[in-house]
Amino acid sequence: MKVMTCPVNGPRNIAEFQWLGPVRDDEAPEGRALVEHLFFAPNPMGVLREWWQHTPSNTVFIAERHLNTDEILRTYLKGAGTTKASCAE
Amino acid sequence: MPLELLKYGLRREHRSFRDIPPTPDLRRSYDVVIIGGGGHGLAAAYYLSNYHGIHNVAVLDKGYLAGGNTARNTTTVRSNYLTPPSIAFYKEGVQLFEDLSQELGFNIMFSQRGQLTLAHSDGAMRSFRLRAEMGKHMGTRIEVVDAKTVREICPHVNLDEGGAHEVLGGLWHEDGGTARHDAVAWGYAKRAAEKGVEIHQRTEVTGMAVRGARVTEVHTNRGTIIAGQVLQAAGGLNGRIGEMAGIPLPIRCFPLQAMVTQPLKPFLDILLSSSNLHTYLVQSSRGEVVIGGGTDPYQLASTRSSLPQKEALATGALQLIPCLHNVKIMRQWAGITDITPDFSPIMGATPLDNYWLDAGWGTWGFKATAVAGKRMAETIATGCVPEILRPFTLERFERFELLNEMGATAAGH
Incomplete structure:
Protein backbone atom coordinates (compact mmCIF):
# COMPACT_ATOMS: atom_id res chain seq x y z
CA MET A 1 0.00 0.00 0.00
CA LYS A 2 1.39 3.37 -0.97
CA VAL A 3 1.12 5.90 1.81
CA MET A 4 0.94 9.68 1.59
CA THR A 5 1.23 11.92 4.63
CA CYS A 6 -1.54 14.47 4.92
CA PRO A 7 -0.26 17.56 6.79
CA VAL A 8 -3.42 17.47 8.92
CA ASN A 9 -4.37 13.78 9.20
CA GLY A 10 -0.98 12.06 9.06
CA PRO A 11 -0.04 9.00 6.97
CA ARG A 12 -2.99 7.59 4.98
CA ASN A 13 -3.54 5.20 2.05
CA ILE A 14 -2.90 7.08 -1.21
CA ALA A 15 -6.34 5.94 -2.40
CA GLU A 16 -7.79 8.61 -0.07
CA PHE A 17 -6.07 11.38 -2.01
CA GLN A 18 -6.81 13.11 -5.26
CA TRP A 19 -4.12 14.62 -7.46
CA LEU A 20 -4.95 18.19 -8.52
CA GLY A 21 -1.98 18.97 -10.77
CA PRO A 22 1.20 21.05 -10.66
CA VAL A 23 1.50 24.21 -8.54
CA ARG A 24 1.59 27.20 -10.85
CA ASP A 25 1.58 31.00 -10.62
CA ASP A 26 -1.52 32.55 -9.15
CA GLU A 27 -1.39 35.52 -11.49
CA ALA A 28 -3.23 35.34 -14.79
CA PRO A 29 -0.68 35.87 -17.56
CA GLU A 30 -1.32 37.25 -21.04
CA GLY A 31 -0.17 36.53 -24.61
CA ARG A 32 2.44 33.82 -25.06
CA ALA A 33 2.68 33.38 -21.28
CA LEU A 34 -1.04 32.54 -21.19
CA VAL A 35 -0.56 29.81 -23.82
CA GLU A 36 2.28 28.36 -21.77
CA HIS A 37 0.27 28.62 -18.56
CA LEU A 38 -2.69 26.78 -20.09
CA PHE A 39 -1.06 24.11 -22.21
CA PHE A 40 2.63 23.70 -21.38
CA ALA A 41 2.40 22.16 -17.92
CA PRO A 42 5.66 21.13 -16.23
CA ASN A 43 6.73 17.56 -16.98
CA PRO A 44 10.19 17.32 -15.36
CA MET A 45 12.35 14.22 -15.10
CA GLY A 46 12.70 15.20 -11.47
CA VAL A 47 10.76 16.73 -8.59
CA LEU A 48 7.35 18.30 -9.21
CA ARG A 49 5.50 20.55 -6.75
CA GLU A 50 1.85 19.68 -7.00
CA TRP A 51 -1.54 20.15 -5.37
CA TRP A 52 -3.17 17.19 -3.64
CA GLN A 53 -6.39 16.82 -1.75
CA HIS A 54 -7.16 14.48 1.11
CA THR A 55 -10.75 13.87 -0.01
CA PRO A 56 -12.42 12.64 3.22
CA SER A 57 -11.34 15.78 5.10
CA ASN A 58 -11.16 18.13 2.11
CA THR A 59 -7.60 19.13 3.03
CA VAL A 60 -5.81 20.69 0.07
CA PHE A 61 -2.03 20.79 0.38
CA ILE A 62 1.23 20.75 -1.59
CA ALA A 63 3.41 17.69 -2.18
CA GLU A 64 6.89 17.44 -3.66
CA ARG A 65 7.17 14.20 -5.59
CA HIS A 66 9.82 12.74 -7.89
CA LEU A 67 8.31 11.92 -11.29
CA ASN A 68 10.76 9.14 -12.10
CA THR A 69 10.67 7.25 -8.81
CA ASP A 70 7.19 8.24 -7.52
CA GLU A 71 8.89 9.07 -4.20
CA ILE A 72 6.95 11.60 -2.12
CA LEU A 73 9.62 13.85 -0.65
CA ARG A 74 7.56 16.38 1.36
CA THR A 75 3.98 17.40 1.99
CA TYR A 76 2.86 20.69 3.56
CA LEU A 77 0.01 23.19 3.70
CA LYS A 78 0.33 26.26 1.51
CA GLY A 79 2.19 28.98 3.35
CA ALA A 80 3.28 26.58 6.09
CA GLY A 81 6.81 26.26 4.72
CA THR A 82 8.48 22.89 4.52
CA THR A 83 8.81 22.11 8.20
CA LYS A 84 6.28 19.27 8.16
CA ALA A 85 8.44 16.55 6.65
CA SER A 86 6.97 13.22 5.74
CA CYS A 87 8.18 9.97 4.26
CA ALA A 88 6.84 7.87 1.41
CA GLU A 89 5.91 4.19 1.18
CA MET B 1 1.60 -14.42 -51.60
CA PRO B 2 -0.41 -17.64 -50.99
CA LEU B 3 1.51 -19.34 -53.83
CA GLU B 4 4.83 -18.25 -52.33
CA LEU B 5 3.77 -19.71 -49.02
CA LEU B 6 2.85 -23.02 -50.67
CA LYS B 7 6.17 -23.15 -52.51
CA TYR B 8 8.01 -22.42 -49.29
CA GLY B 9 6.07 -25.12 -47.46
CA LEU B 10 6.85 -27.77 -50.10
CA ARG B 11 10.56 -26.97 -50.21
CA ARG B 12 12.82 -29.74 -48.90
CA GLU B 13 15.28 -27.61 -47.04
CA HIS B 14 14.36 -24.62 -44.94
CA ARG B 15 17.22 -22.26 -44.32
CA SER B 16 16.93 -20.04 -41.28
CA PHE B 17 16.74 -16.30 -41.93
CA ARG B 18 16.88 -13.09 -39.93
CA ASP B 19 13.98 -10.66 -40.17
CA ILE B 20 16.07 -7.75 -38.90
CA PRO B 21 19.80 -7.35 -39.61
CA PRO B 22 22.12 -6.87 -36.60
CA THR B 23 22.85 -3.28 -35.58
CA PRO B 24 25.58 -1.93 -37.90
CA VAL B 77 -7.43 -0.27 -34.19
CA ARG B 78 -10.47 2.01 -34.62
CA SER B 79 -11.71 5.34 -35.98
CA ASN B 80 -14.69 6.22 -33.74
CA TYR B 81 -13.55 9.71 -32.83
CA GLU B 92 -7.25 6.17 -43.28
CA GLY B 93 -5.32 4.41 -40.51
CA GLY B 105 4.24 -9.74 -46.95
CA PHE B 106 4.21 -10.24 -43.20
CA ASN B 107 1.24 -11.57 -41.26
CA ILE B 108 0.19 -8.83 -38.84
CA MET B 109 -2.86 -10.89 -37.80
CA PHE B 110 -5.37 -8.09 -38.33
CA SER B 111 -8.76 -9.15 -37.07
CA GLN B 112 -11.51 -6.66 -37.89
CA ARG B 113 -14.02 -7.92 -35.35
CA GLY B 114 -15.77 -4.70 -34.37
CA GLN B 115 -15.63 -2.66 -31.20
CA LEU B 116 -18.57 -2.30 -28.80
CA THR B 117 -18.38 0.51 -26.23
CA LEU B 118 -21.03 0.33 -23.50
CA ALA B 119 -22.92 3.23 -21.92
CA HIS B 120 -24.11 3.05 -18.33
CA SER B 121 -25.40 6.62 -18.17
CA ASP B 122 -27.53 9.04 -20.18
CA GLY B 123 -24.49 11.28 -20.59
CA ALA B 124 -22.53 8.47 -22.24
CA MET B 125 -25.46 7.66 -24.56
CA ARG B 126 -25.65 11.31 -25.59
CA SER B 127 -21.96 11.45 -26.45
CA PHE B 128 -22.27 8.15 -28.37
CA ARG B 129 -25.05 9.62 -30.53
CA LEU B 130 -22.82 12.54 -31.41
CA ARG B 131 -19.87 10.27 -32.21
CA ALA B 132 -22.07 7.95 -34.30
CA GLU B 133 -23.47 10.81 -36.37
CA MET B 134 -20.01 12.33 -36.90
CA GLY B 135 -18.65 8.90 -37.90
CA LYS B 136 -21.49 8.20 -40.35
CA HIS B 137 -21.03 11.63 -41.88
CA MET B 138 -17.34 10.88 -42.41
CA GLY B 139 -18.09 7.45 -43.93
CA THR B 140 -17.10 5.05 -41.16
CA ARG B 141 -19.19 2.12 -39.94
CA ILE B 142 -20.60 3.18 -36.59
CA GLU B 143 -24.03 3.20 -34.92
CA VAL B 144 -25.74 3.49 -31.55
CA VAL B 145 -27.37 0.23 -30.42
CA ASP B 146 -29.82 -0.53 -27.59
CA ALA B 147 -29.28 -2.99 -24.73
CA LYS B 148 -31.07 -5.80 -26.58
CA THR B 149 -28.67 -5.48 -29.50
CA VAL B 150 -25.74 -5.34 -27.09
CA ARG B 151 -26.81 -8.78 -25.84
CA GLU B 152 -27.04 -10.08 -29.41
CA ILE B 153 -23.58 -8.79 -30.30
CA CYS B 154 -21.98 -10.01 -27.07
CA PRO B 155 -24.07 -12.54 -25.05
CA HIS B 156 -21.48 -12.61 -22.23
CA VAL B 157 -22.01 -8.98 -21.21
CA ASN B 158 -23.63 -8.42 -17.83
CA LEU B 159 -26.43 -5.95 -18.62
CA ASP B 160 -26.91 -5.38 -14.86
CA GLU B 161 -30.60 -4.55 -15.23
CA GLY B 162 -31.72 -2.42 -12.31
CA GLY B 163 -28.16 -2.38 -10.95
CA ALA B 164 -25.69 0.45 -10.44
CA HIS B 165 -24.08 -0.05 -13.84
CA GLU B 166 -27.06 -0.96 -16.01
CA VAL B 167 -26.14 -1.11 -19.68
CA LEU B 168 -28.32 1.45 -21.49
CA GLY B 169 -26.86 0.84 -24.90
CA GLY B 170 -23.65 0.92 -26.83
CA LEU B 171 -21.60 2.38 -29.65
CA TRP B 172 -21.06 -0.36 -32.23
CA HIS B 173 -18.09 0.33 -34.48
CA GLU B 174 -17.77 -2.41 -37.06
CA ASP B 175 -14.53 -1.03 -38.51
CA GLY B 176 -12.76 -1.61 -35.19
CA GLY B 177 -10.23 -4.41 -34.92
CA THR B 178 -7.01 -5.63 -33.44
CA ALA B 179 -3.61 -6.62 -34.84
CA ARG B 180 -0.44 -8.21 -33.53
CA ILE B 251 3.10 16.97 -23.09
CA ARG B 252 2.71 15.31 -19.71
CA CYS B 253 3.57 11.70 -18.90
CA PHE B 254 1.11 9.32 -17.27
CA PRO B 255 1.55 5.57 -16.87
CA LEU B 256 -1.02 3.34 -18.56
CA GLN B 257 -1.38 -0.09 -17.00
CA ALA B 258 -2.72 -3.29 -18.53
CA MET B 259 -2.73 -7.02 -17.87
CA VAL B 260 -3.64 -10.36 -19.45
CA THR B 261 -5.37 -13.41 -18.08
CA GLN B 262 -4.47 -17.05 -18.59
CA PRO B 263 -5.50 -18.37 -22.04
CA LEU B 264 -9.14 -19.36 -22.45
CA LYS B 265 -11.04 -20.95 -25.31
CA PRO B 266 -12.28 -18.30 -27.78
CA PHE B 267 -15.44 -16.70 -26.34
CA LEU B 268 -15.07 -12.97 -26.92
CA ASP B 269 -15.09 -12.17 -30.64
CA ILE B 270 -15.38 -8.39 -30.36
CA LEU B 271 -13.46 -5.59 -28.65
CA LEU B 272 -15.49 -4.68 -25.58
CA SER B 273 -15.13 -1.47 -23.60
CA SER B 274 -16.98 0.70 -21.14
CA SER B 275 -16.37 4.42 -20.94
CA ASN B 276 -17.98 4.70 -17.50
CA LEU B 277 -16.04 1.82 -15.94
CA HIS B 278 -12.73 2.83 -17.59
CA THR B 279 -12.15 -0.73 -18.72
CA TYR B 280 -11.75 -2.53 -22.02
CA LEU B 281 -11.30 -6.19 -22.90
CA VAL B 282 -10.10 -8.04 -25.97
CA GLN B 283 -9.32 -11.72 -26.37
CA SER B 284 -6.06 -12.28 -28.21
CA SER B 285 -5.57 -15.03 -30.77
CA ARG B 286 -3.73 -16.97 -28.05
CA GLY B 287 -6.90 -16.90 -25.95
CA GLU B 288 -5.62 -14.50 -23.31
CA VAL B 289 -8.01 -11.74 -22.30
CA VAL B 290 -6.19 -8.41 -22.47
CA ILE B 291 -7.59 -5.93 -19.93
CA GLY B 292 -6.79 -2.25 -20.17
CA GLY B 293 -8.23 0.99 -18.86
CA GLY B 294 -7.57 4.65 -18.22
CA THR B 295 -4.23 6.13 -17.28
CA ASP B 296 -2.98 6.38 -13.70
CA PRO B 297 -4.63 9.18 -11.69
CA TYR B 298 -1.44 11.23 -11.38
CA GLN B 299 1.52 12.31 -13.49
CA LEU B 300 4.53 9.97 -13.50
CA ALA B 301 7.32 8.92 -15.87
CA SER B 302 7.83 5.40 -14.55
CA THR B 303 6.63 2.04 -15.87
CA ARG B 304 5.97 0.76 -12.35
CA SER B 305 2.65 -0.92 -11.68
CA SER B 306 0.30 -0.29 -8.77
CA LEU B 307 -2.17 -2.54 -7.01
CA PRO B 308 -5.05 0.03 -6.87
CA GLN B 309 -4.96 0.42 -10.64
CA LYS B 310 -4.92 -3.36 -11.20
CA GLU B 311 -7.82 -3.73 -8.77
CA ALA B 312 -9.76 -1.07 -10.66
CA LEU B 313 -9.17 -2.90 -13.95
CA ALA B 314 -10.25 -6.21 -12.42
CA THR B 315 -13.37 -4.63 -10.90
CA GLY B 316 -14.42 -3.22 -14.25
CA ALA B 317 -13.69 -6.47 -16.09
CA LEU B 318 -15.72 -8.52 -13.60
CA GLN B 319 -18.63 -6.08 -13.77
CA LEU B 320 -18.73 -6.46 -17.57
CA ILE B 321 -18.03 -10.22 -17.78
CA PRO B 322 -18.66 -11.85 -14.38
CA CYS B 323 -17.69 -15.34 -15.63
CA LEU B 324 -14.04 -14.21 -15.52
CA HIS B 325 -14.10 -14.36 -11.70
CA ASN B 326 -11.94 -17.48 -11.38
CA VAL B 327 -9.52 -16.62 -14.15
CA LYS B 328 -5.92 -15.93 -13.17
CA ILE B 329 -3.89 -12.91 -14.21
CA MET B 330 -0.74 -14.03 -16.01
CA ARG B 331 1.16 -10.86 -16.78
CA GLN B 332 0.85 -7.17 -16.09
CA TRP B 333 2.80 -4.14 -17.23
CA ALA B 334 2.73 -0.41 -17.79
CA GLY B 335 3.79 2.02 -20.51
CA ILE B 336 4.39 5.77 -20.37
CA THR B 337 1.85 7.74 -22.36
CA ASP B 338 2.69 11.22 -23.62
CA ILE B 339 -0.56 13.13 -23.20
CA THR B 340 -1.40 16.49 -24.78
CA PRO B 341 -3.94 18.98 -23.37
Missing part, protein backbone atom coordinates in the same frame (compact mmCIF):
# COMPACT_ATOMS: atom_id res chain seq x y z
CA ASP B 25 28.25 0.68 -37.06
CA LEU B 26 26.97 4.25 -37.18
CA ARG B 27 27.92 6.09 -40.34
CA ARG B 28 29.00 9.74 -40.32
CA SER B 29 25.81 11.09 -41.85
CA TYR B 30 22.29 10.16 -42.92
CA ASP B 31 19.69 11.89 -45.06
CA VAL B 32 17.04 11.16 -42.44
CA VAL B 33 17.53 10.29 -38.77
CA ILE B 34 14.48 8.86 -37.00
CA ILE B 35 14.55 9.09 -33.21
CA GLY B 36 12.54 6.18 -31.87
CA GLY B 37 12.48 2.60 -33.18
CA GLY B 38 8.87 1.89 -32.37
CA GLY B 39 6.01 1.25 -34.77
CA HIS B 40 5.74 4.88 -35.89
CA GLY B 41 9.45 5.39 -36.58
CA LEU B 42 9.77 2.06 -38.40
CA ALA B 43 6.65 2.72 -40.46
CA ALA B 44 8.01 6.11 -41.49
CA ALA B 45 11.31 4.44 -42.45
CA TYR B 46 9.40 1.88 -44.52
CA TYR B 47 7.38 4.46 -46.47
CA LEU B 48 10.45 6.67 -46.98
CA SER B 49 12.49 3.79 -48.40
CA ASN B 50 9.75 1.98 -50.33
CA TYR B 51 7.71 4.88 -51.70
CA HIS B 52 9.91 7.98 -51.72
CA GLY B 53 13.31 6.59 -52.74
CA ILE B 54 15.04 7.79 -49.57
CA HIS B 55 17.23 4.90 -48.44
CA ASN B 56 19.96 6.61 -46.41
CA VAL B 57 17.92 6.47 -43.21
CA ALA B 58 18.90 5.59 -39.64
CA VAL B 59 16.34 4.57 -37.03
CA LEU B 60 17.74 5.05 -33.52
CA ASP B 61 16.31 3.39 -30.44
CA LYS B 62 17.48 3.68 -26.84
CA GLY B 63 16.42 0.13 -26.06
CA TYR B 64 15.48 -2.79 -28.25
CA LEU B 65 13.32 -2.72 -31.36
CA ALA B 66 9.69 -1.79 -30.64
CA GLY B 67 10.15 -2.37 -26.90
CA GLY B 68 8.40 0.77 -25.69
CA ASN B 69 4.76 1.62 -26.17
CA THR B 70 4.59 -0.50 -29.34
CA ALA B 71 5.06 -3.52 -27.07
CA ARG B 72 2.91 -2.19 -24.23
CA ASN B 73 -0.28 -1.01 -25.89
CA THR B 74 -3.47 -3.05 -26.06
CA THR B 75 -3.62 -3.30 -29.87
CA THR B 76 -6.92 -1.61 -30.67
CA LEU B 82 -15.38 12.98 -32.45
CA THR B 83 -13.81 15.73 -34.57
CA PRO B 84 -13.76 15.53 -38.39
CA PRO B 85 -9.93 15.84 -38.68
CA SER B 86 -9.44 12.94 -36.26
CA ILE B 87 -12.05 10.72 -37.91
CA ALA B 88 -10.58 11.35 -41.38
CA PHE B 89 -7.08 10.57 -40.10
CA TYR B 90 -7.93 7.39 -38.17
CA LYS B 91 -10.24 6.18 -40.96
CA VAL B 94 -7.88 1.59 -40.31
CA GLN B 95 -7.91 1.23 -44.11
CA LEU B 96 -4.12 0.83 -44.15
CA PHE B 97 -4.35 -1.89 -41.50
CA GLU B 98 -6.87 -3.79 -43.63
CA ASP B 99 -4.25 -4.34 -46.35
CA LEU B 100 -1.12 -4.28 -44.24
CA SER B 101 -0.33 -8.04 -44.19
CA GLN B 102 -0.47 -8.02 -47.99
CA GLU B 103 1.49 -4.79 -48.26
CA LEU B 104 4.32 -6.04 -46.05
CA HIS B 181 1.60 -5.24 -32.33
CA ASP B 182 5.05 -6.86 -32.59
CA ALA B 183 4.31 -8.13 -36.09
CA VAL B 184 3.40 -4.62 -37.26
CA ALA B 185 6.73 -3.25 -36.04
CA TRP B 186 8.73 -6.24 -37.31
CA GLY B 187 7.02 -6.22 -40.70
CA TYR B 188 7.84 -2.55 -41.22
CA ALA B 189 11.39 -3.02 -39.90
CA LYS B 190 12.09 -6.00 -42.16
CA ARG B 191 10.88 -4.33 -45.34
CA ALA B 192 12.62 -1.05 -44.49
CA ALA B 193 15.91 -2.82 -43.75
CA GLU B 194 15.69 -4.63 -47.11
CA LYS B 195 15.74 -1.22 -48.80
CA GLY B 196 18.84 -0.07 -46.93
CA VAL B 197 17.39 1.53 -43.81
CA GLU B 198 19.74 1.04 -40.84
CA ILE B 199 18.13 0.11 -37.54
CA HIS B 200 20.32 1.00 -34.58
CA GLN B 201 19.16 -0.61 -31.37
CA ARG B 202 20.64 0.41 -28.00
CA THR B 203 21.52 3.78 -29.49
CA GLU B 204 20.41 6.55 -27.17
CA VAL B 205 20.14 10.14 -28.32
CA THR B 206 21.99 12.26 -25.76
CA GLY B 207 21.75 15.70 -27.36
CA MET B 208 21.50 17.70 -30.56
CA ALA B 209 23.40 20.54 -32.17
CA VAL B 210 21.14 23.28 -33.53
CA ARG B 211 22.57 25.93 -35.84
CA GLY B 212 20.20 28.68 -36.95
CA ALA B 213 16.90 27.03 -37.73
CA ARG B 214 18.35 23.58 -38.38
CA VAL B 215 19.40 20.57 -36.39
CA THR B 216 22.85 19.77 -37.76
CA GLU B 217 24.06 16.93 -35.55
CA VAL B 218 22.50 14.25 -33.39
CA HIS B 219 24.68 13.08 -30.50
CA THR B 220 24.28 9.48 -29.36
CA ASN B 221 26.00 7.17 -26.90
CA ARG B 222 27.66 5.55 -29.94
CA GLY B 223 28.91 8.70 -31.58
CA THR B 224 27.77 11.84 -33.37
CA ILE B 225 25.96 11.79 -36.71
CA ILE B 226 25.16 14.52 -39.21
CA ALA B 227 21.47 14.58 -40.01
CA GLY B 228 19.82 15.93 -43.15
CA GLN B 229 16.40 15.76 -41.58
CA VAL B 230 15.19 14.47 -38.22
CA LEU B 231 11.90 12.82 -37.29
CA GLN B 232 11.06 12.61 -33.61
CA ALA B 233 8.84 9.63 -32.74
CA ALA B 234 10.03 8.81 -29.23
CA GLY B 235 6.85 7.72 -27.42
CA GLY B 236 6.99 8.38 -23.67
CA LEU B 237 10.30 10.27 -24.03
CA ASN B 238 8.98 12.82 -26.53
CA GLY B 239 9.01 15.64 -24.00
CA ARG B 240 12.66 15.09 -23.19
CA ILE B 241 13.78 14.68 -26.82
CA GLY B 242 11.89 17.85 -27.73
CA GLU B 243 13.84 19.73 -25.04
CA MET B 244 17.12 18.53 -26.60
CA ALA B 245 16.06 20.15 -29.87
CA GLY B 246 14.98 23.29 -28.00
CA ILE B 247 11.30 22.70 -28.69
CA PRO B 248 9.11 22.69 -25.57
CA LEU B 249 6.12 20.39 -26.05
CA PRO B 250 2.73 20.54 -24.31
CA ASP B 342 -6.58 18.05 -25.99
CA PHE B 343 -5.75 14.31 -26.18
CA SER B 344 -4.81 14.63 -29.86
CA PRO B 345 -1.33 13.97 -31.25
CA ILE B 346 1.16 16.57 -32.47
CA MET B 347 2.36 15.93 -36.01
CA GLY B 348 4.15 17.99 -38.62
CA ALA B 349 6.44 20.99 -38.67
CA THR B 350 8.38 22.66 -35.85
CA PRO B 351 10.18 26.00 -35.53
CA LEU B 352 13.22 24.16 -37.00
CA ASP B 353 13.30 23.71 -40.80
CA ASN B 354 14.50 20.10 -40.85
CA TYR B 355 12.91 18.74 -37.69
CA TRP B 356 9.54 16.96 -37.76
CA LEU B 357 7.30 15.80 -34.94
CA ASP B 358 5.26 12.63 -34.50
CA ALA B 359 4.46 12.93 -30.80
CA GLY B 360 1.82 13.24 -28.11
CA TRP B 361 0.15 9.94 -28.90
CA GLY B 362 -1.15 9.58 -25.39
CA THR B 363 -3.27 6.50 -25.27
CA TRP B 364 -3.80 5.75 -28.97
CA GLY B 365 -0.59 5.54 -30.90
CA PHE B 366 -0.85 1.95 -32.11
CA LYS B 367 -3.91 2.40 -34.33
CA ALA B 368 -2.15 5.28 -36.07
CA THR B 369 1.10 3.40 -36.73
CA ALA B 370 0.48 2.92 -40.44
CA VAL B 371 -1.13 6.25 -41.27
CA ALA B 372 1.27 8.36 -39.18
CA GLY B 373 4.26 6.55 -40.70
CA LYS B 374 2.94 6.99 -44.23
CA ARG B 375 2.00 10.65 -43.85
CA MET B 376 5.14 11.62 -41.92
CA ALA B 377 7.25 9.98 -44.63
CA GLU B 378 5.35 12.05 -47.22
CA THR B 379 5.99 15.17 -45.11
CA ILE B 380 9.74 14.52 -44.88
CA ALA B 381 10.10 13.57 -48.56
CA THR B 382 8.21 16.56 -49.93
CA GLY B 383 9.00 19.11 -47.22
CA CYS B 384 5.29 19.94 -47.13
CA VAL B 385 2.80 18.88 -44.46
CA PRO B 386 -0.15 17.13 -46.17
CA GLU B 387 -3.69 18.45 -45.65
CA ILE B 388 -4.74 15.52 -43.45
CA LEU B 389 -2.00 16.27 -40.88
CA ARG B 390 -2.35 20.06 -40.72
CA PRO B 391 -4.96 20.22 -37.93
CA PHE B 392 -2.51 18.31 -35.69
CA THR B 393 0.16 21.02 -35.83
CA LEU B 394 2.05 22.12 -32.71
CA GLU B 395 0.88 25.68 -33.44
CA ARG B 396 -2.75 24.81 -32.74
CA PHE B 397 -2.23 25.56 -29.05
CA GLU B 398 -1.07 29.13 -29.75
CA ARG B 399 -4.10 29.64 -31.97
CA PHE B 400 -6.47 28.01 -29.48
CA GLU B 401 -7.62 25.61 -32.23
CA LEU B 402 -7.69 22.51 -30.09
CA LEU B 403 -8.92 19.11 -31.26
CA ASN B 404 -10.68 17.85 -28.17
CA GLU B 405 -10.75 14.06 -28.19
CA MET B 406 -10.76 13.49 -24.44
CA GLY B 407 -14.20 11.84 -24.62
CA ALA B 408 -13.24 9.50 -27.45
CA THR B 409 -10.64 7.46 -25.60
CA ALA B 410 -11.51 3.78 -25.37
CA ALA B 411 -11.79 4.05 -21.62
CA GLY B 412 -12.87 7.65 -21.09
CA HIS B 413 -10.37 9.68 -19.05
